[in-house]
Amino acid sequence: MIPAAFDYAKPSTVDEAVRALAEGGEDAKVLAGGQSLIPVLRLRLAAPTVLVDVGGVGELRGVRDDGDALVIGATTRHADLLRDPLVARHAPLLAQAAAQVGDRQVRHLGTLGGSLSHADPAGDLPGAAVALDASFEIAGPGGRRTVSAADFFVDFLTTALAPDEILVSVRVPKRPGWTTHYEKFNRVAQAWAIVGVAAAVRRENGSIAEARVALTNMGSTPLRAGAVEQSLAGSAATVDAVASAAGHAAEGADPPSDAFASADYRRHLATVLTRRAVLAAGGIA
Amino acid sequence: MTRISITVDGVRYDDDVQPRTLLVHHLRERLGKVGTVVGCDTSNCGSCTVLMGGESVKSCTVLAVQADGLEITTVEGLAGSDGELHPVQQAFHDRHALQCGFCTPGMIMSAVDLLAENPDPTDAEIREGLEGNLCRCTGYQNIVRAVRDAAATMRAGASEPAPAAPEEAPAPAPAPVEVGS
Amino acid sequence: MTVVDERPAAEVGAPRKRKEDARLITGRTMWTDNLTLPGMLHLAILRSPMAHARITRIDTAPALAAPGVVAAFSGRDVAETQGSLPCAWVVTDDMVHPDHPPLAVDEVRHVGEPVAVVVARDAASAVDALGAIDVEYEPLPVVLEMDEALGEGAALVHSDKGTNKSYTWIYDSAEAGHGQAYDAATAEAEVVLRKRYVQQRLIPAFMEPRSVVVDPTADQVTIWSSTQIPHVLRVLIALVTGLPEHKIRVIAPDVGGGFGGKLQMTAEELITMMAARRVGKPAKYTETRSESLLAAHHGRDMYQDVELAARRDGTLLGLRVRLTANMGAYLALLTPSVPLLGRYMYNGIYKLPAYRFECTGVFTNTTPTDAYRGAGRPEATYAIERAMDDLAAELGMDPIELRRRNWIGHGEFPFHTVAGLTYDSGDYEAATDKAMSLFGYDELRREQAARRESRDPVQLGIGVSTYTEMCGLAPSRWLGSLGYAAGGWESASVRMLPTGKVEVLTGTSPHGQGHETAWSQIAADQLGVAFEDVEVLHGDTRTAHKGLDTYGSRSLAVGGFALVNACQKVVDKAKPIAAHLLECDVADVEFSAGRFRVRGAPADAEGKTMADCALAVFAAHDMPGGAEPTLDAEAVYDPTDFSFPHGTHLCATEVDTETGRVTVRSYVAVDDVGKVVNPLIVEGQVHGGVAQGIAQALFEEAVYDADGNLLTGTFVDYTPPSSADLPDIVSDRTETPAPDHPLGIKGVGEAGTIASTPAVVNAIVDALRPYGVDDIRMPCTPERVWRAVQGGDRS
CATH class of the missing domain: 1.10.150.120 ([2Fe-2S]-binding domain)
Known part of the structure; x- marks a missing residue:
């Protein structure tokens, strides 16, 4: 189908983009790669009055080393994350999750910032961002601010971004000594996650010193599996210990029931996938 | 209307388009490049895949305005100028x-x-x-x-040694031609 | 497989690369939606958002005011003239057959039913203006589930009919004189398997969305449509619209798949015709994928209550099938007949003393169902092959052994079945032995045992499917006896051009099957001309004027027969010409390897070619006495019976009992489709068919919510598998020629789909039998499989 008509702005700086959004009012929308937005427009599930295309804003693209963290521009594409040596070295979980997004074509246009701002609870990158304790730099008419991953995802398709704000970059702390894994479960290869688990583990002397586990599609936002993390912290790095900890994965979760899976099944999957993700992340066999 | 300039299969086209025009519709309906087809409306089927800036994209999930200034290769531009198949x-x-x-x-x-x-x-x-x-x-x-x-x-x-082009080099394309429409 | 570049000794049987490919791989294809005509207008269709409602008010005038809009109208505006979409198969005398207006007039009965149309200068303006149409609906009660629809006091889809039942159709082998009565034959049964298998609703999901262009400006109204049935469509348009048939030209240009889904006369075709004729300009309608999934006909959707009676030694005693088939809201072209085509196949390849079949067609507030690849036969094969595996489990017998004890031996053909058909030929033993060897059956059984022993969380299952199917629809007399309005013949014509080149006209209408290649191979052999010198013309009622099109694995079995006959007529016509050129008696002319020679002449004698004769006839300067100066010929072939391909498919699945994920680990298909014209094409048909069958088993289902909204209305939710979701398929053949076909061929279009679905589900159930699982509803999603493992809800 054909989208409803809209106006189009193509700013070349963050300030221009913010101004264009403000001028566009409530019904203005940011266009990054468009891989989530354009299908929605085509089905006429949304009809923004103006699209602000941030594809031409240089500041928003690219990965840079900022000491103890990587700073990744919001319009850095999934395909870029897969190839970037800094990401491979310091945040391989992001690349692994990005590799699970859509398909090659989608990854050639879809952006990190677009996925995070779209905040689909079934998306792969929000969970990874939460597991990595990323923080989000946001620009608006009043200047810039930083929001933690925990505060960024507010609800289903809803983030801390105000209508006149844009996501500038994502800051991902380097985690020397940590290893990670993203485990995704879906119906067909190109589908959204039924459930996904992003796990990061730091091993020390044969046991698990610390772990961070985030769940995809187990609620209206990506969720930290706090009970699993607590149970893993200081536990033995064994299959049994991990399985026991993973049994807590669905605690506190309120997963959806939909055409693909019931809430009960998702709760069960969360435990199995958490076990597998943590074992893979920790290299435990 | 927004003015865009794209090069499709080696030919440059300058056009005014509505911002809502999808790249695939621009290719098919304005430029007559009907070799690229539309099979769905949710970016799943991939029938509309073209190369944009050398990488595959689903042209039904790209606005024509996003392709401004870029090179597009469709299935129609894949064979050599002598008709030799890719x-x-x-x-x-x-x-x-x-x-x-x-x-x-x-x-x-x-x-x-x-x-x-x-x-x-x-x-x-x-x-x-x-x-x-x-x-x-x-x-x-x-x-x-x-x-x-x-x-x-x-x-x-x-x-193979020469005359094959080095692997990195893009396929030789005909010189851009101005086409108003 | 080795492909042929060199000229083979015989074209038939050679893996010729396809002629069609040249345009398809370079983007020079002629899809209907590619067509642009001067002044052409574009349609957008407003569809019902309600599953059942009265239209209390509808006003298209506001849409007329929108930019670019040329016309807008609703069902009320054309109520007297639009006619009713036809159902061509009246299966019982008392079949309830409601009117089916292309544009709903007073009432809508499924979501997606067209209610109004906008005609505009461009597609975007047409879509934009849809929102301006003012419609008010008064909701009516919705009925979606078949048992509920048949129950007392159910809401009625067609209130004036007083029932949701369209028909009940019964076959009884005793009454028909083809076997015993079920009750008598099974009185001594030691085991009776009673199961309800569910055929979920599927969507054909051909890749090219439907598209239609109508040009009313010439003397003939021309309709381009992405259809499987241009010839049938022309007749139907004449009958429905009253437009004289000779004023109608239908063209099916390149068509991007059908699978039965384009075996239809559609509301959209008639609406586009109405729009074009109202405004007097060419008009185009191309559906979106969402519209296609919502409104193009669906397939399957049946409950199969099966009773299979046997002795403890595995001897089958009788089969009873009670089928409940969802018609949807209306009867489309062949809707009521699809489940009945299955009735001939529930007995499968087995010798059964007694068989009783009852089918009830039911209306619900859903999209109409109709043919989808196999049409009735995959459903039947699924039921009997699932039942055979279930019975084998019940008897503690290997499922292949149970089959061996009951199938028709290769020395028993022709075999009169309990369903009243005569199977022409087959060798089930050979196909099964070959499949088992390719599959490594015994080795996989050993691995299965080891995994069971070790309680491996990933269990292995082996599924068997030994199928047959009826190809070559269909003898006209048979169709007539069952209430079908048309025949089952097919036509072919051969035109010899003056320079020795050949045009073949076929009444079949390919949409991916490769007829241009296969027909060229046949004509080349028959006429002794080069493969490259044959052009196959099809899909335009002006050129290939006569035909009944492509469905039901009929094209080669019936149309190929007609082509052989037409070529034979050409040879017969050329003989006197050749005799004249060779200055001998006609009786002394022999035709072989493309040359006419005087009998007894040496094999390397030059003789005369078909091209020599064609040129002589073109000049016509010196025709033998009384001969008409033409070699052209037409043949129409009406089959005397069906052909019966068969095969054995074996599937191994790994089932992750922790998540319910099913992975097809290996798949072997050994098919016997008789002689083969082009093994490359045959293998491709098997691959694609198997993939669609696996898709039914694992991935696809059309799901409605309680209000009748289609939840699987895009490819995000209706999930056809990609390459990453499907296994490698090992395919091979055995070859038992069709005794009644001049080329020995049987047909292959549906075989893979028919065979594969039960093979996969049998494998999943086999993996989980130690968990007490004896059935899982399709598609076997991870959640359903997991629940079955838990011993919970199996639905």
């Missing part, structure tokens, strides 16, 4: 990798993109690499065979 096209023919042929333009363009990144894929990598393209006729079996064959042909071609 190795992927030839392999699809040799391996009976198409039946109704509707998915074929997108499938071929995806395979071209995959082989540009991975010149020697395993069957599993081919299957993964084409996950964004749906075919209802072939069960993909012969498509996988064709892509494997094309990869071998292209590797052999790339390792």
Whole structure:
């Protein structure tokens, strides 16, 4: 189908983009790669009055080393994350999750910032961002601010971004000594996650010193599996210990029931996938 | 209306378009490039796949304005100027990798993109690499065979001495021609 | 498989690369939506958002005011003239057959039913203006589930009919004289398997969305449509619209798949015709994928209550099938007949003393169902092959052994079945032995045992499917006896051109099957001309004027027969010409390997070719006495019976009992489709068919919510598998020629789909039998499989 008509702005700086959004009012929308937005427009599930295309804003693209963290521009594409040596070295979980997004074509246009701002609870990158304790730099008419991953995802398709704000970059702390894994479960290869688990583990002397586990599609936002993390912290790095900890994965979760899976099944999957993700992340066999 | 300039299969086109115009509709309806087709409205089927700036994209999920200033290659621009088929096209023919042929333009363009990144894929990598393209006729079996064959042909071609172009170089395209429309 | 570049000794049987490919791989294809005509207008269709409602008010005038809009109208505006979409198969005398207006007039009965149309200068303006149409609906009660629809006090889809039942159709082998009565034959049964298998609703999901262009400006109204049935469509348009048939030209250009889904006369075709004729300009309608999934006909959707009676030694005693088939809201072209085509196949390849079949067609507030690849036969094969595996489990017998004890031996053909058909030929033993060897059956059984022993969380299952199917629809007399309005013949014509080139006209209408290649191979052999010198013309009622099109694996079995006959007529006509050129008696002319020679002449004698004769006839300067100066010929073939391909498919699945994920680990298909014209094409048909069958088993289902909204209305939710979701398929053949076909061929279009679905589900159930699982509803999603493992809800 054909989208409803809209106006189009193509700013070349963050300030221009913010101004264009403000001028566009409530019904203005940011266009990054468009891989989530354009299908929605085509089905006429949304009809923004103006699209602000941030594809031409240089500041928003690219990965840079900022000491103890990587700073990744919001319009850095999934395909870029897969190839970037800094990401491979310091945040391989992001690349692994990005590799699970859509398909090659989608990854050639879809952006990190677009996925995070779209905040689909079934998306792969929000969970990874939460597991990595990323923080989000946001620009608006009043200047810039930083929001933690925990505060960024507010609800289903809803983030801390105000209508006149844009996501500038994502800051991902380097985690020397940590290893990670993203485990995704879906119906067909190109589908959204039924459930996904992003796990990061730091091993020390044969046991698990610390772990961070985030769940995809187990609620209206990506969720930290706090009970699993607590149970893993200081536990033995064994299959049994991990399985026991993973049994807590669905605690506190309120997963959806939909055409693909019931809430009960998702709760069960969360435990199995958490076990597998943590074992893979920790290299435990 | 927004003014855009895109180069499609070596020919430059300058046009005023509505911002809502999808790239695939621009290609088909304004430029007459009907070799690229539309198979769905949710970016799943991949029938509309073209190369944009050298990488595969689903042209039904790109606004024409987003393609401004970029080079597009469609299935119509893949064969040599003498009509010699691209190795992927030839392999699809040799391996009976198409039946109704509707998915074929997108499938071929995806395979071209995959082989540009991975010149020697395993069957599993081919299957993964084409996950964004749906075919209802072939069960993909012969498509996988064709892509494997094309990869071998292209590797052999790339390792030959001159006159083959170096692997990195883009395929020679005709000089851009101004076309107003 | 080796493909042929060199000229083979015989074209038939050679793996010729396809002629069609040249345009398809270079983007020079002629899809209907590619067509642009001067002054052409574009349609957008407003569809019902309600599953059942009265239209209390509808006003298209506001849409007329929108930019670019040329016309807008609703069902009320054309109520007297639009006619009713036809159902061509009246299966019982008392079949309830409601009117089916292309544009709903007073009432809508399924979501997606067209209610109004906008005609505009461009597609975007047409879509934009849809929102301006003012419609008010008064909701009516919705009925979606078949048992509920048949129950007392159910809401009625067609209130004026007083029932949701369209028909009940019964076959009884005793009454028909083809076997015993079920009750008597099974009185001594030691085991009776009673199961309800569910055929979920599927969507054909051909890749090319439907598209239609109508040009009313010439003397003939021309309709381009993405259809499987241009010839049938022309007749139907004449009958429905009253437009004289000779004023109608239908063209099916390149068509991007059908699978039965384009075996239809559609509301959209008639609406586009109405729009074009109202405004007097060419008009185009191309559906979106969402519209296609919502409104193009669906398939399957049946409950199969099966009773299979046997002795403990495995001897089958009788089969009873009670089928409940969802018609949807209306009867489309062949809707009521689809489940009945299955009735001939529930007995499968087995010798059964007694068989009783009852089918009830039911209306619900859903999209109409109709043919989808196999049409009735995959459903039948699924039921009997699932039942055979279930019975084998019940008897503690290997499922292949149970089959061996009951199938028709290769020395028993022709075999009169309990369903009243005569199977022409087959060798089930050979196909099964070959499949087992390719599959490594015994080795996989050993691995299965080891995994069971070790309680491996990933269990292995082996599924068997030994199928047959009826190809070559269909003898006209048979169709007539069952209430079908048309025949089952097919036509072919051969035109010899003056320079020795050949045009073949076929009444079949390919949409991916490769007829241009296969027909060229046949004509080349028959006429002794080069493969490249044959052009196959089809899909335009002006050129290939006569035909009944492509469905039901009929094209080669019936149309190929007609082509052989037409070629034979050409040879017969050329003989006197050749005799004249060779200055001998006609009786002394022999035709072989493309040359006419005088009997007894040496094999390397030059003789005369078909091209020599064609040129002589073109000049016509010196025709033998009384001969008409033409070699052209037409033949129409009406089959005397069906052909019966068969095969054995074996599937191994790995089932992750922790998540319910099913992975097809290996798949072997050994098919016997008789002689083969082009093995490359045959293998491709098997691959694609197997993939669609696996898709039914694992991935696809059309799901409605309680209000009748289609939840699987895009490819995000209706999930056809990609390459990454499907296994490698090993395919091979055995070859038992069709005794009644001049080329020995049987047909292959549907075989893979028919065979594969039960093979996959049998494998999943087999993996989980130690968990007490004896059925899983399709598609076997991870959640359903997991629940079955838990011993919970199996639905």
